[in-house]
Structures are given as structure tokens and as C-alpha cells.
Amino acid sequence: MAVEPVRINVTMSEDGTVTNALVFSLKDIRRLREQGVCGVLSGSLPTIAQQNVFLSVPLRLSAEEAVWLLEKGYARANVSRPTAISETLQDESLASELSEKAKLRVEEEFERQRVYKREQHALKLRKLGIEEKHRDEDEHLLESSLFYEVMNDSTILRDGSGDAEDLVDRLKAKYSQDGNFKVFRSLRSHGLVVSPGARFGGKFIAYPGDPLRYHSHMVVSSPLDYRKDPIEFRDIINGSRLSTTVKKIWVLSGIDTQERQEEEQVKFFSIEWAGFG
Amino acid sequence: MSTEDHPQRPERATETTSKSDDVDEDEVAQDWSHAAKLSAKSMASSIPKRGEKDYEPDGTNLQELLLYRAREAMFDTLANSPRGSVVSNQVKAYYDQDYHGAVIPHAKGNFLQTMGNVDEKGRCWLKFHEFVYLAERGTVLPFYCNQRPEKQAGRFVEVPLSMQDVYSLFRSQAEMDLYFVFAHLKRLGFIVTTLDKKRSATASFYLEDDPNRRTVGAIWGSMFAFLKLETNSLMNVFFYSSWNFLLRRYTSSPQIYKDLKRLVPHRVPPKTIEALRMERARLQANRSKERFPIAFNVWKPQTRFRKKSPGLPDFQVVIHSKNDAAQTFPSYVDLQEIFYSLDYKFEFLSETDDEEFWINNTFIGGRPANIPKPKQGQTDECNSSKKGGKKDVAAHVKQARRLKNGYRSFLLAIIDDGLISFVKISEADFGSEDVWFIPYKRPRDRKEVNKSKDSFGNKGIHTTSLK
Structure with a gap:
């Protein structure tokens, strides 16, 4: 599948930290969606600007999504600086x-x-x-009555992506630990669509397909160290009860660094509040 | 700390109230076809309902078709929702790098009621987040120019900016997060301002500007704190003896609870104007690097709002970015710092939303804000009038409300990769409330509450600030 990679935009500030990746082109957003990367639309929809349910571009990608896209070669980063325009x-x-x-x-x-x-x-x-x-x-x-339109895509910013090499490292350094990326990768390889899950007390929530049509089934916790970290009984109760109430299953994830194969490192356990008896 | 979603968000309300049949906004399908209809009709005011969703892909063509339609509806809406304005309403805003905001030479429009600062030359200065918000709505047209627009020399060049350009001007992720929260609240209709660093010009609940008053207050505060500490924790332990239980004869469970209560030290949060002002003295004067600064003052939607004298805000918002590796959830010390720095309409002081009460208690630069009244006595007078003129609610209901709502509070906006959850964090006072069951003596007994089993279980959560 030799398609043109999607363009994701990142701003690097003076201290070297990077912002989350944004996507402005509708065509790119559609392609990402077909690949199972949904991101979060976060701009006002100008025609119905007084609500937060339907939002428009830019599409904000999580660090995990951006890194995954870059590593797979589905996306190319366009790194700019806040001063780029005036320069x-x-x-x-x-x-x-x-x-x-x-x-x-x-x-x-x-x-x-x-x-x-x-x-x-x-x-x-x-x-x-x-x-x-x-x-x-x-x-x-x-x-x-003529309409003057503000465009989405830039004509000023050039695709100067000289800094793109270490972008993955910078994103990882700023936004999460390594384990989250492994879990994300593993969920993606199972064909699941992943979105942020703090509202359900987890790191991610996972959908079986496009969230437009399908309910999510899983609340995935932040990864534990498979060999070392203890599991708090209270966490299990909290996670499983909350998830069951919202018709999901609580998925505990762990990273086992002793496994050689990276794909085998991520372990999942599903926990359901049975309410039995 | 009571955790609840923002009261004004319709789509969230269900989450906290009914657990069983509902589910969150992403759970119910976003039905973009409704949005498509809406935007075709342009200014429809209601938010569309969302459609049904399936359990999982089952490989049928029907499902494929439905998914296809849903996506088409979504992308049609996005594509047919152009940003911008018609020529007659066109307002050009020029980004200014030194100011990191935008300037509008000839400003017009409703947004001026709540946003922007107009200088003596009639130019309107927008802060950067206001600029992005208005550009994104299409209210102003974003431009870049090589020089400030007033010097209309021959070399004046203006270049229109795209949304991508505008977003590339954000200087950090923190600034972008601030913008997302701002835009979210603005879209809900709230009036939102950032906190001005020059506090002398802004309305305050406190008379803090006077340095003498402050130091006196601080001394008083620390003495007071010491006393409080003593009464609450030290004394109890001091006078406690296990012999008590052998010597005393308990004839009712409240007696036992009362004695047990003495064992649990607790801190009483400020509940009155005097206590609040005393607490304020603990706020360190020089706080250049706050970990969790108050990001926004928020007012409920209102038509009488004036930028010049906005009065005290209804809410204050603090931002926490969950996925930023450099940030952690606010610790107890951080929370205390935030509570000390709060300065809004402390709603628990006035049970009805009495305007005069707030006017009397608003100060600008140490002087009463609007109505010049003698400071003497005004607080007492207001306090007493409040307590009396309220319709009666059963004592245990009031108590439950006090426990649920707490006292000082703020909204914590937690950002999880673009999804914002609002959590209300408030100081509750379980220590001072006797929540055990007391058998009837007189009908108007204050301490009567039906739930007895919760009495001690809850105590630890809110208030045991062991010092």
C-alpha cells in the first residue's frame, strides 16, 4: 500500500518540548479514520459554534497515536517553531x-x-x-454578502521537517512512559480503535471498530510492571465496578520485560464485576 | 473531595445521575447526520440527539452501509462548514508577535462585550487565546502583517493566515491546553477571562492590598491557626484516656460517637467571611512559580457583564494536563495553595444569589468596588440578614447539602489528549458535622439524620489533615 503519508503538524517550543500532533486536512483525517486512528476533533464548528458535541478541525492526536503513525510510516511530521511564520x-x-x-x-x-x-x-x-x-x-x-473563507491548511509554512528524526523520542519524553506506547501498539495490532480513557478511570478505551458506529468494550488501565508491581485490590474493585456500570470490561495491562519478542511483552487481563449471588 | 462533572454540561449530566442506562458521550454514537441538518438550517439552537450504535462489526453489508453513511455525514458537515465571514461583517485581526496576541484596528461585533481591551487609539487588543477562538469561529479574519497597521506606509503587506498557521503560533502545549479549555467554556456560553497579574485593578473578595493590614492579618492568622490546631488535635489526645471507657457509663450511642470523635483530629475549613480573610493571610505574598495557578475566572452567561467592572467570578478553573509527563495530580499541599488563592463568589456565604451582598463584599485595590459604603458593620449585617430570610429546609437535608457541596471550591479541568473533564474540588467539613442517628427528643433537633451507618466511614475522606 504505497500511499502518500498523512501530514501531521507539531510545534516545537524554545525549550525543545513538542506539542501534540494536529491534523488540518480533511482528506488526511478521513484516511486516518479508515486506518483506525480517530484522534479528537477539537476546533469550533463555525456553523454551530455554541456546542461541544460536534467539533471540527484541527484533529488532535494523542502522543501514542502520533508515534504509532510515525513508526509505521503512515505519517510524516511537519515540525515548526512558533516563530516560523514571522521568520x-x-x-x-x-x-x-x-x-x-x-x-x-x-x-x-x-x-x-x-x-x-x-x-x-x-x-x-x-x-x-x-x-x-x-x-x-x-x-x-x-x-x-460575499463570503471570505479562512483556510485550514497553511500556504506559509514550508515542510521543513529537519527536526523530525528525534520527534518520536521527544513525544515519548514529554507525554508518556514507554509502556503506554507498547500497550497502544498491541491494542492496535488486535484491530481495536483506541481513544483516551481518563473519563472511565483508565488509560485508554478500546472500540471494536469506528467509534461512530460501535460501542467500546474495554477500559484499559495504565500498564503495570508484569513481574514487580503489586495489584491493589481496591483498584480491581474500582476499575471493574465502574467499567461494568458503563457496559465495559476492565482490562488490566502489564509489561513483561523478560519476554524477548516485543509483541509478547504486553499482557492483558480482563476483569468483570460479576455481581454473582 | 466531591467529584462531579460540570453542572452546565448537558451531555454530561446523565453520567453522574443515572448509572444504569447511561453511558458517556462517546458511548452513544455521535450522529453527525443531525449536525449536518442543523448546519444546513444554519442557526438551529438545539443540540441534536445521537443515534444508535452496534455492539461490534459483524461483517454485514448493512452495517458497512450505516458506517459509511455516518462517516459521510460527518465529513460532509466538516467540509460544508466553512470558517470566515461575509464581507459586510468582516473584522480583520492582525497577529502581533511582541504582544503575542492580535490587534484589531476597527473592532465591531458582540464579542467586544466580553473580550479584548480597547486602547486610547481605539484599537482592540485580543489575547492570543481570544484571537484563536474568534478566528476559529470565523468572527475575525486572522492576518499577519509586517508592521503594526496604524503606520499605513507604502510597504504595508498583509498576509492571510490559515488555521494551521494560527495554531503553529502556540508557544507551548500548556498554552494550547489553556486555549482548549477556554474554547470549551466559551462554546458553552460562559464568560471567561484569564487572571490579570496586576491584581490591583481586578475585583477581589479580599482587602489584601493594604500591606499593614496584611501583616496584621498574617500574625493573627498564624496565632489563630495555632489555637485551632491545639483545640482540634492536641487537646483531644491529651485528654484522652482509655480509662474513659471504663469509668464512664454510656447510655446512648451518640455519647460513644462523641467520645470517638474527639480522637479524630480534623481541620475546620473557613466558612465565614472573617475566617476566609484570616485564611487568606496564609497565602504567600511572593508566589512566582505556582504549580497550579488559577487559569480562568468564569462567569455564568449574563447580559449585564461589563469588562471594566466584572465583579467577582462565579467559578475559578485550574488546569491539569494528565498526560504531560512533567505534571502530577495536585497533591494536598498544592490543593491547599489553590484554596488559599481562590477569590470568587464564595457561594456558601450567601444562600440566595444576593447581588447586593456581593457588591458590598467586592473590593478593588483595597477599596469597595461599586457602592461606597462604610466598611464597618456591613459584613455582620449581611450575615444576619442571610441567615434569617431563607425558606426552611429540614436540618438533615441542609446538613447533607453542606457535606455534599462543601465550602471553598474550584473546578479542575483535566485534559486527557483533547478530552476535557471538569472535576469540582471542594473543602468539606465532615469533622464538625455529627452525622449519627439520634433518637427523637424534640422535632427540631439539629443532629438528626437517618443514616447512621455512614457516620464514621466518611470521616477520613475529606478532612483528616493531620498536622
Whole structure:
């Protein structure tokens, strides 16, 4: 499957820490979704801006998702710095070129809208049986009703991904311990769709397919050290009772570093509150 | 600490109230087809219901089709929901790197009621998170320019920014998280401001600006604290003797509970204005690096809001990013620090939402905020009038409420990779409440509560701050 990798965007701040990966292109978001990486949409949806249920781009990827995509080669990172834009636009000729280009694009778009609106207007008049006349105030209204769109994808930022090499390490260093990535990888290899699970008291929750259509079945805990860490009885009760109440199963995960094969290192145990007797 | 979701979030309310038949927002399918209809009709106000979901993929074409439709609905909505504004409403905002915010030369629009600062030249300055929020809604158009717009020399070049550009300007993940919480609350209709570092200009519940008053307060506070400590823990242990149980004859269970209670040291959280001001003195004067600073002041949606004199906020929000390896959940000491620094409408002081009470207790720079009244006596007067004029609720109900709601509280926004959970953390006082069952003596007995079994089990959770 030799497809163009998805572009994920990361900002690296001055102290070398990185932000979470964001995706702006709808095409890329769709491709990620087909691969079972859903992320979290977190921008306001402009047409219904007063709610938090339906959100729009950017899509925010968790560190585990980003690392998984990068390691599998499904994504390429675009690392920029907060100052990148002003640095790029220091170059005045480039700035004016971009400015001109943008103006041209807007004008083209406006022209398209004008044509469309005039057509619609003419159609409406014909329907009502009114004769068409050219009036200045109509033109004025039309001009002021043109829609100026803010684009999602950047035309300024270049794909300068010189820092992309150690991005995986930086993401790991900033956002979680190694075990979480192993658990994530293992869940993905079982074909599960994974999303953040703090609301259910776990590290992840796992879906059997696209969360748009399927309920999740599992609340997966943060990994323990398989050989060393004790399991708190209270954790088992808390996790299993809460999960059962929300129709899920509590999955305890552990990393066994003595296993040679990395795929074999992650162990899972499912715990259900039986409520028996 | 009572844990509950944000009261104003409709889709969350079910989670805490009914356990059995409901499930969280991601559990119920997000039915984007409803959103698609909504956005076609543009400004519909209700939030669409969500559709049914299946248990797991069963390989049928029907299921594939449903999934396909769900996805199409979602991506159609996303694709047909352009950002931006029509030319007549166009407001251009220019990013300013030095200010790390944006400036609007000619500002207009409703957002000015709650956001932005207008300077003497009539320009409106937006903080960066306000800029991103408004750009994302399409209310302002984001631009970059090579110089500040007032110098309209020939070389003025403006370049439109895309959303990707705007997001690339975030200086750290912490700033981006702050923005996500801000946007979340704004979308719910709340009025949200960040805390100004120059505290003299902002409304406060405390008279803290006066340095003399502060030191006196601090001394008093520490003396008071010492006394409190003594009465609560030391004395009890001192006067406790196991002989008590042999010498004394207990004739009822409350007597036993009372004696047992003496053994458990507890700290009483401040409940009155005086106690709150005393506690405030413990706040260290020089706190440059707070681990958990208060991120936002939040007001309930209101039309009378004025940026110049907003009054005390209804809530205060602290942000915790769960997945950041450098952060841990606030410890007891962190929580105490947060509690000391809280400065909002302490709702437990006034049982009804009495405006005058809050006006009287709001200070700006050490002086009463709006209505100039003599400081003497105002607090007492308000206190007494509050206690009287409230409709009667049974004592045990009141007690249950006190235990549930606690006293000072704040909202902790926990960020888990883009999903935000709001947790209310409050100081409760189990130590002072006698929750055991007392057989009827008189009908108006305060301490009567039906649940006797919880009396001691709960005690440890909230208040045993062993010092």
C-alpha cells in the first residue's frame, strides 16, 4: 500500500518540548479514520459554534497515536517553531508574493460566488415573474454578502521537517512512559480503535471498530510492571465496578520485560464485576 | 473531595445521575447526520440527539452501509462548514508577535462585550487565546502583517493566515491546553477571562492590598491557626484516656460517637467571611512559580457583564494536563495553595444569589468596588440578614447539602489528549458535622439524620489533615 503519508503538524517550543500532533486536512483525517486512528476533533464548528458535541478541525492526536503513525510510516511530521511564520515573512518579497496570491485567490473565489449569486437571483426573479433590471443597490448588497473563507491548511509554512528524526523520542519524553506506547501498539495490532480513557478511570478505551458506529468494550488501565508491581485490590474493585456500570470490561495491562519478542511483552487481563449471588 | 462533572454540561449530566442506562458521550454514537441538518438550517439552537450504535462489526453489508453513511455525514458537515465571514461583517485581526496576541484596528461585533481591551487609539487588543477562538469561529479574519497597521506606509503587506498557521503560533502545549479549555467554556456560553497579574485593578473578595493590614492579618492568622490546631488535635489526645471507657457509663450511642470523635483530629475549613480573610493571610505574598495557578475566572452567561467592572467570578478553573509527563495530580499541599488563592463568589456565604451582598463584599485595590459604603458593620449585617430570610429546609437535608457541596471550591479541568473533564474540588467539613442517628427528643433537633451507618466511614475522606 504505497500511499502518500498523512501530514501531521507539531510545534516545537524554545525549550525543545513538542506539542501534540494536529491534523488540518480533511482528506488526511478521513484516511486516518479508515486506518483506525480517530484522534479528537477539537476546533469550533463555525456553523454551530455554541456546542461541544460536534467539533471540527484541527484533529488532535494523542502522543501514542502520533508515534504509532510515525513508526509505521503512515505519517510524516511537519515540525515548526512558533516563530516560523514571522521568520518566513521577514522576507518581504515572499510576503508580498503570498499576499498577492491570497488576494488573487480571494478574488477568484468572490467571482465564483458573484456568478452563482447572480444566477440564483435571476432564477428567483424569473420564478416570481419579475423582469430583471440592473440596480446598483443590488450589486452593493451582493458585494457585501460575499463570503471570505479562512483556510485550514497553511500556504506559509514550508515542510521543513529537519527536526523530525528525534520527534518520536521527544513525544515519548514529554507525554508518556514507554509502556503506554507498547500497550497502544498491541491494542492496535488486535484491530481495536483506541481513544483516551481518563473519563472511565483508565488509560485508554478500546472500540471494536469506528467509534461512530460501535460501542467500546474495554477500559484499559495504565500498564503495570508484569513481574514487580503489586495489584491493589481496591483498584480491581474500582476499575471493574465502574467499567461494568458503563457496559465495559476492565482490562488490566502489564509489561513483561523478560519476554524477548516485543509483541509478547504486553499482557492483558480482563476483569468483570460479576455481581454473582 | 466531591467529584462531579460540570453542572452546565448537558451531555454530561446523565453520567453522574443515572448509572444504569447511561453511558458517556462517546458511548452513544455521535450522529453527525443531525449536525449536518442543523448546519444546513444554519442557526438551529438545539443540540441534536445521537443515534444508535452496534455492539461490534459483524461483517454485514448493512452495517458497512450505516458506517459509511455516518462517516459521510460527518465529513460532509466538516467540509460544508466553512470558517470566515461575509464581507459586510468582516473584522480583520492582525497577529502581533511582541504582544503575542492580535490587534484589531476597527473592532465591531458582540464579542467586544466580553473580550479584548480597547486602547486610547481605539484599537482592540485580543489575547492570543481570544484571537484563536474568534478566528476559529470565523468572527475575525486572522492576518499577519509586517508592521503594526496604524503606520499605513507604502510597504504595508498583509498576509492571510490559515488555521494551521494560527495554531503553529502556540508557544507551548500548556498554552494550547489553556486555549482548549477556554474554547470549551466559551462554546458553552460562559464568560471567561484569564487572571490579570496586576491584581490591583481586578475585583477581589479580599482587602489584601493594604500591606499593614496584611501583616496584621498574617500574625493573627498564624496565632489563630495555632489555637485551632491545639483545640482540634492536641487537646483531644491529651485528654484522652482509655480509662474513659471504663469509668464512664454510656447510655446512648451518640455519647460513644462523641467520645470517638474527639480522637479524630480534623481541620475546620473557613466558612465565614472573617475566617476566609484570616485564611487568606496564609497565602504567600511572593508566589512566582505556582504549580497550579488559577487559569480562568468564569462567569455564568449574563447580559449585564461589563469588562471594566466584572465583579467577582462565579467559578475559578485550574488546569491539569494528565498526560504531560512533567505534571502530577495536585497533591494536598498544592490543593491547599489553590484554596488559599481562590477569590470568587464564595457561594456558601450567601444562600440566595444576593447581588447586593456581593457588591458590598467586592473590593478593588483595597477599596469597595461599586457602592461606597462604610466598611464597618456591613459584613455582620449581611450575615444576619442571610441567615434569617431563607425558606426552611429540614436540618438533615441542609446538613447533607453542606457535606455534599462543601465550602471553598474550584473546578479542575483535566485534559486527557483533547478530552476535557471538569472535576469540582471542594473543602468539606465532615469533622464538625455529627452525622449519627439520634433518637427523637424534640422535632427540631439539629443532629438528626437517618443514616447512621455512614457516620464514621466518611470521616477520613475529606478532612483528616493531620498536622
